[in-house]
Amino acid sequence: MLIGPPGVGKTHIVVSVLRRVIKRCGAWGLYYDTRALLRDIRSTYNPALNFAEMDLLRPVMEAELLVLDDATFRARFRGTPIKRTGRDRFLRNVLIAAGNSGDKALVPLIEARLEDDSPLVRAMAVWALARLAPHRFRVLRATRFSHEPDQAVRSEWMGEAA
Numbered sequence: 001m002l003i004g005p006p007g008v009g010k011t012h013i014v015v016s017v018l019r020r021v022i023k024r025c026g027a028w029g030l031y032y033d034t035r036a037l038l039r040d041i042r043s044t045y046n047p048a049l050n051f052a053e054m055d056l057l058r059p060v061m062e063a064e065l066l067v068l069d070d071a072t073f074r075a076r077f078r079g080t081p082i083k084r085t086g087r088d089r090f091l092r093n094v095l096i097a098a099g100n101s102g103d104k105a106l107v108p109l110i111e112a113r114l115e116d117d118s119p120l121v122r123a124m125a126v127w128a129l130a131r132l133a134p135h136r137f138r139v140l141r142a143t144r145f146s147h148e149p150d151q152a153v154r155s156e157w158m159g160e161a162a
Helices: 010-025 034-043 053-062 070-077 081-085 087-101 104-115 119-132 134-147 151-157
Strands: 029-032 065-068
Touching (some): 087 119, 104 119, 119 134, 119 151, 134 151
Parallel strands (some): 029 065
């Protein structure tokens, strides 16, 4: 995640990196301006369109690499409960939903959050991974537990899927 004031080139850097990873590794990636994504999600609430929210979100959830523009997220949600919730708690909620979804296709996206700077996000990524992929959870725990500095995250690694 790149954080900084608008206009310093964060989006250009992220899109360049995303394009290079797609080209070199053959990964499937997606860049979404948060405002556009939210506008599209809101449009699914129109019953006349006969378009489900999950139809829109499936490509986002299936992307191997997903880039959401943080500056746009902050600007779009300014003054809303989501903005007040904050990034870390918002991602925690997303990871809880992913863990409860039963959708094993989300495991790579969850694993990516194991590297997050926020202990809250890492802890929920561990929890979600344990729910969706217990075997993978045990494999990763063997290498990650001893390097994890945060006690709450370590507690999740020692959780019920142990």
